[in-house]
Amino acid sequence: MTFDSWLHDARRARLHAVGSAVVSAELLPHHPHASPVAGVVGELAVDPSVGLSEVEVERRQKLFGRNLLATRRPVSDIKLLVRQFASPVVALLAAAMAVSFLFGEWQQATAIAVVLLINTAIGYGTERRAVRSMEALRTLGGRNARVRRDGRSEVVSADALVPGDVVLLEAGDVVSADLRCVGGAALSVDESALTGESVPVEKTAEPNPQAAALHERAAMLFKGTHVIGGSGEGIVVATGLSTELGRITELVEEAQEDSSPLEDHLARLSRQLIWLTMGLASVVAAAGLLTGRPVPLMIETAIALAVAAIPEGLPIVATLALARGMLRMARHNALVENLSAVETLGSTTVVLTDKTGTLTENRMAVERVVTATGAFWFDYQTRTVLAAGVPIDPSADAELTRALLVGVLCGNADYDAETDSGSGDPMEVALLRAGALAGLYRGEQLTLFPEVAEYPFDPATKWMATAHRDHDQYFAAVKGAPEVVLALADRTGIAPGPFDDRAKAAWLDVAEQLAADGLRVLGLAAHPCADPQQPVGGGLAFVGLVALRDPPRADIADAVSSLCRAGIGVVMATGDHPSTALAIAREVGIAAPGATATTGDELSGLEDAPEAVRSEMARRQVFARVSPRQKLDLIELFQGEGQIVAMIGDGVNDAPALTKADIGVAMGKRGTEVARDAADMVLLDDRFSTIVTAAREGRVIFDNIRRFAIYLLSCNFAEVLVVALAVFAGLPLPLLPLQILFLNLVTDIFPAFALATGEGEGDVLDRPPRRPQESIISAGQWRMMAGYGLVIAASALLALVAARYWLGFDTAATTTVSFLTIALAQLWHVFDMRGRGSGVLRNAVTRNRLVWYALALCVGLIVAALTVPVLATALQIGAIGVEGAALAVGCSVLPLAVGQVWLAAGPVAIPGDRADPRTGRRHRRDSQVPNGVD
Numbered sequence: 001m002t003f004d005s006w007l008h009d010a011r012r013a014r015l016h017a018v019g020s021a022v023v024s025a026e027l028l029p030h031h032p033h034a035s036p037v038a039g040v041v042g043e044l045a046v047d048p049s050v051g052l053s054e055v056e057v058e059r060r061q062k063l064f065g066r067n068l069l070a071t072r073r074p075v076s077d078i079k080l081l082v083r084q085f086a087s088p089v090v091a092l093l094a095a096a097m098a099v100s101f102l103f104g105e106w107q108q109a110t111a112i113a114v115v116l117l118i119n120t121a122i123g124y125g126t127e128r129r130a131v132r133s134m135e136a137l138r139t140l141g142g143r144n145a146r147v148r149r150d151g152r153s154e155v156v157s158a159d160a161l162v163p164g165d166v167v168l169l170e171a172g173d174v175v176s177a178d179l180r181c182v183g184g185a186a187l188s189v190d191e192s193a194l195t196g197e198s199v200p201v202e203k204t205a206e207p208n209p210q211a212a213a214l215h216e217r218a219a220m221l222f223k224g225t226h227v228i229g230g231s232g233e234g235i236v237v238a239t240g241l242s243t244e245l246g247r248i249t250e251l252v253e254e255a256q257e258d259s260s261p262l263e264d265h266l267a268r269l270s271r272q273l274i275w276l277t278m279g280l281a282s283v284v285a286a287a288g289l290l291t292g293r294p295v296p297l298m299i300e301t302a303i304a305l306a307v308a309a310i311p312e313g314l315p316i317v318a319t320l321a322l323a324r325g326m327l328r329m330a331r332h333n334a335l336v337e338n339l340s341a342v343e344t345l346g347s348t349t350v351v352l353t354d355k356t357g358t359l360t361e362n363r364m365a366v367e368r369v370v371t372a373t374g375a376f377w378f379d380y381q382t383r384t385v386l387a388a389g390v391p392i393d394p395s396a397d398a399e400l401t402r403a404l405l406v407g408v409l410c411g412n413a414d415y416d417a418e419t420d421s422g423s424g425d426p427m428e429v430a431l432l433r434a435g436a437l438a439g440l441y442r443g444e445q446l447t448l449f450p451e452v453a454e455y456p457f458d459p460a461t462k463w464m465a466t467a468h469r470d471h472d473q474y475f476a477a478v479k480g481a482p483e484v485v486l487a488l489a490d491r492t493g494i495a496p497g498p499f500d501d502r503a504k505a506a507w508l509d510v511a512e513q514l515a516a517d518g519l520r521v522l523g524l525a526a527h528p529c530a531d532p533q534q535p536v537g538g539g540l541a542f543v544g545l546v547a548l549r550d551p552p553r554a555d556i557a558d559a560v561s562s563l564c565r566a567g568i569g570v571v572m573a574t575g576d577h578p579s580t581a582l583a584i585a586r587e588v589g590i591a592a593p594g595a596t597a598t599t600g601d602e603l604s605g606l607e608d609a610p611e612a613v614r615s616e617m618a619r620r621q622v623f624a625r626v627s628p629r630q631k632l633d634l635i636e637l638f639q640g641e642g643q644i645v646a647m648i649g650d651g652v653n654d655a656p657a658l659t660k661a662d663i664g665v666a667m668g669k670r671g672t673e674v675a676r677d678a679a680d681m682v683l684l685d686d687r688f689s690t691i692v693t694a695a696r697e698g699r700v701i702f703d704n705i706r707r708f709a710i711y712l713l714s715c716n717f718a719e720v721l722v723v724a725l726a727v728f729a730g731l732p733l734p735l736l737p738l739q740i741l742f743l744n745l746v747t748d749i750f751p752a753f754a755l756a757t758g759e760g761e762g763d764v765l766d767r768p769p770r771r772p773q774e775s776i777i778s779a780g781q782w783r784m785m786a787g788y789g790l791v792i793a794a795s796a797l798l799a800l801v802a803a804r805y806w807l808g809f810d811t812a813a814t815t816t817v818s819f820l821t822i823a824l825a826q827l828w829h830v831f832d833m834r835g836r837g838s839g840v841l842r843n844a845v846t847r848n849r850l851v852w853y854a855l856a857l858c859v860g861l862i863v864a865a866l867t868v869p870v871l872a873t874a875l876q877i878g879a880i881g882v883e884g885a886a887l888a889v890g891c892s893v894l895p896l897a898v899g900q901v902w903l904a905a906g907p908v909a910i911p912g913d914r915a916d917p918r919t920g921r922r923h924r925r926d927s928q929v930p931n932g933v934d
């Protein structure tokens with residue numbers, strides 16, 4: 001059967017089938033691990049050296065669907081609308097409406113229905129915005145895969161893979177579909193995600209027995225597993241739910257909605273407040289009934305009060321604030337992969353960062369080569385090699401040529417001398433560029449000395465080697481950290497006599513001097529070998545040192561000082577030489593002038609060290625020659641000292657540390673897929689300074705949610721309090737049920753939303769991080785809300801008493817005055833939400849244009865409520881005249897005045913802002929934080 005007829009049959013079969021996933025799975029090769037490569041290739045009708053054509057890919061995409069495990073269908077608008085009716089507020093309003101009908105109050109019932117509609121519309125609008133923002137965010141976080149299609153290698157979205165696609169893999173990739181391995185070099189895969197087996201499995205193209213268990217199928221690469229070494233190619237044999245991973249995820253079609261602890265916390269808070277409110281409302285109703293108020297009025301008041309105090313908008317507005325903040329972060333190149341990271345960002349106290357590429361440009365250039373014959377400088381502008389300041393002919397020096405040859409051969413990068421550009425590891429590109437300056441081109445040299453084996457670089461051992469054929473002999477070219485290469489060497493290329501410890505120490509001294517200059521130093525060695533497949537074990541001939549310049553990024557010093565001001569210490573943990581690390585750390589302001597570098601070895605046994613030693617260690621700023629495993633120890637050390645650690649990492653081996661850190665940060669361009677998978681946040685532009693933006697946005701989001709919550713809850717509290725006090729004091733009701741609904745479901749909401757989406761104070765980064773155990777609303781902030789509620793209630797009562805007994809108003813007009821007072825006071829209250837220390841006129845609230853729009857809208861609505869006859873009748877508005885209005889306006893500014901005095905001097909803490917009570921300074925740093933010296 002030809003592939004075409006097979007496809008034709010398959011499509012026909014699909015027409016009669018119910019679920020496409022089932023039918024598609026039937027079309028896939030049955031035992032790819034047991035078939036030889038040629039069999040699988042034939043079955044999938046693909047030539048591995050060319051790959052599928054775009055047309056064929058499109059055809060197969062229609063047949064097999066997208067390569068997804070869980071499909072997150074967009075929430076439909078209808079579903080969003082229906083959701084709005086499932087809230088306790090709606091139930092309460094419906095109850096209020098029923099009571100109004102029961103007592104024949106048609107107008108009131110209709111008004112409640114209108115309020116209900118408005119409330120639903122606002123809820124729907126907010127939730128829709130939040131949900132759509134979240135969906136937009138999700139599309140930013142897609143995974144990629146490198147494939148060969150139409151004979152070219154290209155990067156495609158992993159969910160666009162189809163059976164038959166040829167996938168190219170290298171260390172650090174996450175396997176995106178089930179693949180039949182068709183070739184590989186030392187391709188090893190961590191399958192623990194699938195099989196639970198943590199020992200890496202080597203993959204080859206050889207078929208396995210048909211009965212082989214999953215973990216014995218060395219010819220297969222499974223979706224979700226990690227390539228941790230080598231490179232290779234595989235052909236997609238199953239995608240999406242047809243993969244082994246898809247099968248064990250029990251065909252979960254709909255992905256779980258993830259929520260952050262912050263949202264969960266707010267949802268819990270809302271639920272608790274509902275019960276509290278119900279209790280309070282019942283007490284007020286009972287008191288009203290006991291003081292002889294009409295039964296229907298008190299029932300409605302109780303319901304209205306309950307509605308008033310339920311902070312039903314809290315969780316959804318938190319989601320909105322999170323989503324919009326995260327979109328803003330993504331626009332600034334910080335992509336949050338995990339919702340809770342936003343919260344943790346606000347309390348991060350230490351950023352643990354690597355050096356190369358994060359703090360430095362990763363644009364390297366060989367500056368010097370030191371061999372037994374002397375030191376050589378490379379000048380790319382004049383294209384000359386200099387010795388003792390004099391241009392020389394590099395090819396005339398055999399030792400220099402040998403050193404450059406090792407550098408040119410031992411690597412995987414490419415360099416084009418004509419365009420002066422290259423691809424691959426920047427350090428290896430720099431070596432090729434230096435070689436080209438001396439007339440040694442990799443292509444030519446590889447023709448002379450073909451590569452027969454490679455021992456890839458491993459950050460744990462810190463060296464790599466390649467084996468080459470030289471006529472009928474072989475030799476290895478080795479490069480790595482100087483101390484490692486020197487330890488493996490027992491002679492030099494030319495110097496006769498023993499290469500003893502003294503000679504090695506002299507070389508180490510040279511390396512040290514180069515490193516102290518901020519240069520990255522590599523040792524080079526060569527080694528004739530009889531069997532190129534035998535790993536290099538020692539006996540190398542040391543050839544020399546090469547020193548590369550990798551300048552720090554221009555914006556790092558500013559970023560480090562911003563983080564420092566924000567109470568976030570920056571710690572460098574690099575695999576590089578201690579002196580190089582220290583020189584760069586000093587240059588960018590991470591290390592204080594007298595600081596020293598601590599090596600990874602000094603971290604061993606630290607877990608059993610006395611507490612004092614551990615805390616002293618946790619105050620250091622530069623850790624060098626740190627292996628990925630030791631990064632994990634470092635994170636534990638800092639966490640043990642109560643720090644909240646963000647860790648930046650990009651390598652395959654960094655994944656455990658990224659997971660262990662409170663926030664794992666991966667690099668979008670340079671980072672491996674494995675690191676990205678383990679990270680909570682991705683810096684899309686690979687810039688360290690993006691961390692500053694992220695930390696700022698994280699704090700702003702948290703502050704906004706706090707501001708919103710505090711504003712809304714203090715308004716609600718004021719309403720409950722004013723009604724309760726009036727009922728107990730036997731005064732006329734200061735707010736009627738419909739008026740409460742009007743305030744809460746119409747006028748409060750807009751300023752609150754505006755607060756939730758603000759851009760934050762200019763100085764959010766000038767204060768210490770939030771304490772992690774600090775809840776969203778701290779005890780002090782609860783007191784502050786109570787204080788604000790009390791003052792607003794008191795001013796409304798003052799207006800009520802003055803209207804009744806001073807101006808002699810009737811009940812309706814009196815209630816209108818207090819209604820107007822409280823409505824306006826709540827609007828002005830939004831200005832109390834500025835940060836302490838910010839300007840009275842210029843602050844995050846006044847700068848937020850949405851706040852002004854919201855205020856204008858709400859003032860308009862209140863004026864409409866007073867003047868538009870239908871509304872005025874429904875809200876039972878009485879005529880208050882100019883003096884009533886003046887009284888209300890006058891009383892409404894009292895709480896604002898009190899709030900501003902509190903802000904200037906008083907004990908009230910503003911969202912997220914903790915002043916030092918002793919000094920009044922807002923800018924306090926934690927002495928435990930590295931580089932956090934006051």
Ligand code: ATP
Pocket residue numbers: 354355356357425427457459462463464479480481482521522573574575576577
């Ligand atoms: P960072 O951890 O800040 O990214 P790094 O790149 O120096 O710094 P590693 O990649 O762990 O850290 O490298 C450790 C050391 O190994 C380097 O200082 C260098 O001496 C050596 N080295 C790095 N890359 C290679 C390579 N491709 N080949 C040979 N040796 C290398």
